[in-house]
Amino acid sequence: MKIAILGGDGFIGWPTALHLSDAGHEIHIIDNLSRRWIDTELGVQSLTPMDSIQERTRIWHQETGRRIHFHLIDLARDYEVFKQWLSANRPEAIIHFAEQRAAPYSMKSDRHKNYTVNNNVNATHNVLNAIVETGIDAHLVHLGTMGVYGYSTVGAAIPEGYLPVGIDTMGGETVRQEILYPANPGSIYHMTKCLDQLLFQFYAKNDGLRITDLHQGIVWGTHTEQTRRHAQLINRFDYDGDYGTVLNRFLIQAAIGYPLTVHGSGGQTRAFIHIQDSVRCIELALKNPPARGSRVEIFNQMTETHRVADLARLVSGLTGAEVVNLPNPRKEAPENDLVVENAKFLALGLDPIKLADGLLDEVVEVARKFAFRVDRSRIPAMSAWTKEIAPRLNADPEGKRLKSVS
């Protein structure tokens, strides 16, 4: 297949590009490299030393003989350029990662809120619009988030996108309907993924586009089968308070002798998936597109759930690291239950990598190897969800002066 990977230079985009190239597909990465610019803005960098996208693809060709093509296009801004590219190249599938993906970054300031809304909504809409306009029949696979569902506890398992409900009619009967699960986003970033869902729903209904939305849990790990093949194919690995995600941060913190930072009580339950499974799920989704004219296909792309405090205990037990509880920068329930259905990917053959499978050690090892690259002052999470919360975020576990970018 000829596959366009939008945002193919990112944390999941890059290993996806390698995985699908390895499987024999013709891969075109389209990216505006904004994630690298945000590193520059924030003055942080990936724990792992990443080469340029051009250099990465050169190494991949040298190692495998396969080409990954790169096109510098800003999807949110350059609609006409993208449309022309699409019309000339006519991919059979498009994988869409091209969105600002950090909740804390999206809450940093009014400028960051506007950027996230503007970038994410326009990128997604431009892609849909261009598919219709060029008339190509590409299957669109989008990376959504478990966060579209929110984390409020009603006692029902979170279904894969669609919730069966009973609605009372005027005649006194109860009618059963399947509705898109009511959106309850916890940040501007998560909200943009809820907006995306409505864009997808409309374009599937009005134009018959074939769309798959993958509501992904928190990704952990850094290596995949392909990124291990050469030092210069290494994946991005974020540890800072904005882009680092909870389990990976714990592992890095443990590796460098920094306390494991639990925000609030740690009673938050979250869904997780290993990065190797993430790229496998995307491949499974590609192989199983919805029929033209049917509703958006939605998968829950996660393999297990854990309470944050339990994860901290687990990593602490493995490594001897200390655990600290810090004020929570987020406005969220102090604790929640979370039961998630993920039968669809399992039925398609996914054999999940679990935390228990020993890969936590590998992550700690990678972190130890590059520990010298860590700026410890960038570890605390400093993006407050509201003005009331901001003054509380004064607790650097190492007692240094905190830096903030806004």
Place this chain on the structure above:
Amino acid sequence: MKIAILGGDGFIGWPTALHLSDAGHEIHIIDNLSRRWIDTELGVQSLTPMDSIQERTRIWHQETGRRIHFHLIDLARDYEVFKQWLSANRPEAIIHFAEQRAAPYSMKSDRHKNYTVNNNVNATHNVLNAIVETGIDAHLVHLGTMGVYGYSTVGAAIPEGYLPVGIDTMGGETVRQEILYPANPGSIYHMTKCLDQLLFQFYAKNDGLRITDLHQGIVWGTHTEQTRRHAQLINRFDYDGDYGTVLNRFLIQAAIGYPLTVHGSGGQTRAFIHIQDSVRCIELALKNPPARGSRVEIFNQMTETHRVADLARLVSGLTGAEVVNLPNPRKEAPENDLVVENAKFLALGLDPIKLADGLLDEVVEVARKFAFRVDRSRIPAMSAWTKEIAPRLNADPEGKRLKSVS
């Protein structure tokens, strides 16, 4: 009260500004005048001769001694300018009409789709973001649309925003919840109002903003008590295929001896409200803001429902006009029922103006007076919802060559 009216130069914005100024409020219109630019783009104009906003406000002052202030700001683009204005002026209420509001215009071409999404989402988000950032405690009143609900028939009345549903839990019980009515927009324009709903939900939850969303039916009529006071205070009155709305178009078509254009079978049922009631509802909403920290207040701003074919028959009976059935440019169900709850405005004292109240004649009279300004070739609705529908739209009831702008 000091009130900012965003989009106060438009079809409902202008009579709202006059109505609230007349009631003694300090009115600030903020508008980028985009609707006038779209007239220029499409090469059509309001049936009624509209003066500039500056001239209109001069006449209002001359007639009443009251000032309406005008500020030229593009809300979707000039976030910083708007934020500074808000911070300096600190209005107690903000009424938000500042969105591209025609479904056919939003479906005209890929450029129009992008414009509508970009303009409407960014305008709404910029307003919310600026309210939080400046810390003002303004009540935000937004003009939504009945179209967020869609027109599918499940046998339940459409509630005011929130639908009670039963959800089956893992324990085998059924839990009752009120959810935002599942969005089912029929055009890009309607979709942007669904996106707005999620923006409002998030900002009410995260930042405690006080927000009222008014899901309005199709507005008919043109005069209000204040626009009648002087020829130069006259309201905009659209008849073209993009911006003209169904009942007003029938009345204009009848006035100029043009067939009444029913698209499809006319079995579509829609909700209606007279423009005088529309401005009264907005005043009622202003007087009844939700409490800080509560969910978004939602009203259905409509007073009656009618089937399009019945309206055509009614106007034909009044005026002797011929009715023609044309291919439907929209992708929609050929017919639908529609039962809508609107008890909340009635409870607050709204005494609705109904079609039966004799005001249809007034509209026909206005249309006859300005009939010489009509370009008959701009009456057919030429914006097709899909590429498959477009070739069917070849039926000008007057048999002339059709013009299309894209």
